[in-house]
Amino acid sequence: MVIVKHTYIADLKHKVGEEVTLHGWVYNKRSSGKIWFLILRDGTGSTQCVVVGGQVPDEVFDLDGVLTQESSVSVTGVVKEEKRAVGGYELEVSDIRVHQIAQNYPISKKDHGTAFLMDNRHLWIRSKRQNAVLKVRAEIIRACRDFLDSNGFVNLDTPIFTANACEGTTTLFETDYFGQKAFLAQSGQLYNEANIMSFGKVYCFGPTFRAEKSKTRRHLTEFWMLEPEMAYCDLDENMEWAEGLICHIVDWALHRCKEQLDSLERDTSQLRKVKKPFARVSYTDAVEILQNSGEGFEWGGDFGGGHETIISDHFDGPVIVHRFPAAIKAFYMKRDPEDERLALGMDFLAPEGYGEMIGGGEREADYDTLLRNLKQHKLSEDAFQWYLDLRKYGTVPHSGFGLGLERTVAWICGLSHLRETIPFPRMIYRLEP
RNA sequence: UCCGGAGUAGCUCAAUGGGUAGAGCGGGUGGCUGUUAACCACUAGGCUGGGGGUUCGAGUCCCUCCUCCGGAGCCA
Numbered sequence: 001m002v003i004v005k006h007t008y009i010a011d012l013k014h015k016v017g018e019e020v021t022l023h024g025w026v027y028n029k030r031s032s033g034k035i036w037f038l039i040l041r042d043g044t045g046s047t048q049c050v051v052v053g054g055q056v057p058d059e060v061f062d063l064d065g066v067l068t069q070e071s072s073v074s075v076t077g078v079v080k081e082e083k084r085a086v087g088g089y090e091l092e093v094s095d096i097r098v099h100q101i102a103q104n105y106p107i108s109k110k111d112h113g114t115a116f117l118m119d120n121r122h123l124w125i126r127s128k129r130q131n132a133v134l135k136v137r138a139e140i141i142r143a144c145r146d147f148l149d150s151n152g153f154v155n156l157d158t159p160i161f162t163a164n165a166c167e168g169t170t171t172l173f174e175t176d177y178f179g180q181k182a183f184l185a186q187s188g189q190l191y192n193e194a195n196i197m198s199f200g201k202v203y204c205f206g207p208t209f210r211a212e213k214s215k216t217r218r219h220l221t222e223f224w225m226l227e228p229e230m231a232y233c234d235l236d237e238n239m240e241w242a243e244g245l246i247c248h249i250v251d252w253a254l255h256r257c258k259e260q261l262d263s264l265e266r267d268t269s270q271l272r273k274v275k276k277p278f279a280r281v282s283y284t285d286a287v288e289i290l291q292n293s294g295e296g297f298e299w300g301g302d303f304g305g306g307h308e309t310i311i312s313d314h315f316d317g318p319v320i321v322h323r324f325p326a327a328i329k330a331f332y333m334k335r336d337p338e339d340e341r342l343a344l345g346m347d348f349l350a351p352e353g354y355g356e357m358i359g360g361g362e363r364e365a366d367y368d369t370l371l372r373n374l375k376q377h378k379l380s381e382d383a384f385q386w387y388l389d390l391r392k393y394g395t396v397p398h399s400g401f402g403l404g405l406e407r408t409v410a411w412i413c414g415l416s417h418l419r420e421t422i423p424f425p426r427m428i429y430r431l432e433p
Numbered sequence: 434u435c436c437g438g439a440g441u442a443g444c445u446c447a448a449u450g451g452g453u454a455g456a457g458c459g460g461g462u463g464g465c466u467g468u469u470a471a472c473c474a475c476u477a478g479g480c481u482g483g484g485g486g487u488u489c490g491a492g493u494c495c496c497u498c499c500u501c502c503g504g505a506g507c508c509a
Binding site: 219225356 | 443
């Protein structure tokens with residue numbers, strides 16, 4: 001069913017010669033005495049509206065001196081093809097209806113600092129650039145769901161209030177749950193592992209919370225994570241799913257977000273190079289790459305952002321790193337049967353220095369081994385009783401991963417900071433607006 | 434928590450070796466019939482982040498606190 005309530009700026013090219021009414025906000029205004037120009041934006045784009053003295057009632061013409069940036073107006077006029085207008089079309093105004101005159105809009109047409117813009121995030125999202133980024137975000141979400149939905153995955157969302165830490169290591173936000181301690185979820189994975197035993201392939205997609213006091217452009221305290229989980233799936237197949245998902249996202253964005261990526265001046269040649277199969281490198285070989293590049297890196301450590309960049313630059317494209325030292329990975333990761341020191345984990349590193357987008361791996365499916373790992377990590381056996389149950393009643397090899405949505409948006413859009421990839425970012429020093 | 438950097442008009446930034454705080458944008462007033470972050474003229478707007486110190490004199494030098502930005506660690 002299609003509901004058409006009114007005309008949008010994006011549709012003007014199909015309305016040449018017709019009289020339409022646009023509903024939007026004043027983006028800019030230029031006056032030249034007996035003629036003035038109103039740049040209107042409506043969320044789908046912006047267009048120039050021309051107001052000519054003598055061709056409209058005086059009270060409409062006099063709005064030149066009244067309208068301010070971001071005032072809300074409905075503009076009626078005939079659509080005209082016009083080379084002089086940005087976008088190629090303009091509206092010959094016959095009437096303007098004012099909804100409200102905006103007062104002292106704080107964001108001007110000139111440059112602003114990020115601190116000021118973040119304080120005015122509720123207004124900043126109206127800008128063309130933020131509109132483009134957030135549109136790409138919405139399309140990437142569609143791409144993720146489209147890929148999984150059309151590949152037999154069932155979307156089952158997992159709780160945000162949880163009683164326990166999933167990995168024990170990272171800091172969690174604590175809340176009061178009717179007198180009991182509760183934590184905000186940092187992953188839905190453990191619940192996904194229960195769900196796959198009913199549905200085979202599932203995914204959850206929602207906000208997750210990390211109370212780490214990270215202070216970098218690559219971290220938010222609240223971010224969205226897509227987490228697929230598959231029964232009867234080993235590490236190799238897991239990597240193929242991750243690869244397929246990334247390719248689908250990139251493809252989708254290149255086709256459906258052309259206009260947005262153009263306006264963000266994203267060089268898409270790098271994105272076009274993202275093709276299957278991705279390079280795969282073991283942790284051990286990656287360490288060798290680091291050492292050969294002159295980094296004093298020792299086997300057993302975790303990669304930092306700089307290390308990831310060196311590794312992905314070495315492959316000039318996307319790369320999946322696999323089989324990490326078990327000591328630096330979570331208790332639920334399956335050990336490599338060929339080398340007990342290793343865990344069957346994998347990270348997907350995006351090119352151009354964007355680093356880790358995906359982290360995941362094959363899960364430990366054996367009851368006794370999992371119990372031993374729990375104890376080694378000094379986690380409470382009681383709290384994980386239900387999780388251990390999954391290994392008692394028809395356990396199977398299974399794998400999954402988590403994709404950081406905001407990091408993916410930043411990479412696709414070519415942004416240097418995650419704060420622009422979500423409407424209202426939450427960071428260590430940013431809880432408002 | 435550690436290491437850098439920055440706080441001056443509503444916003445973005447200037448201010449030579451301490452010596453009367455300026456510009457652009459935005460606001461206000463006026464002008465202009467095709468403007469493209471339009472332009473031109475005039476105009477209002479300041480406890481230089483807070484506190485203390487040195488000095489005849491501090492935006493500038495010293496101490497201290499606060500806030501923000503970038504990076505490290507941790508991670509998606």
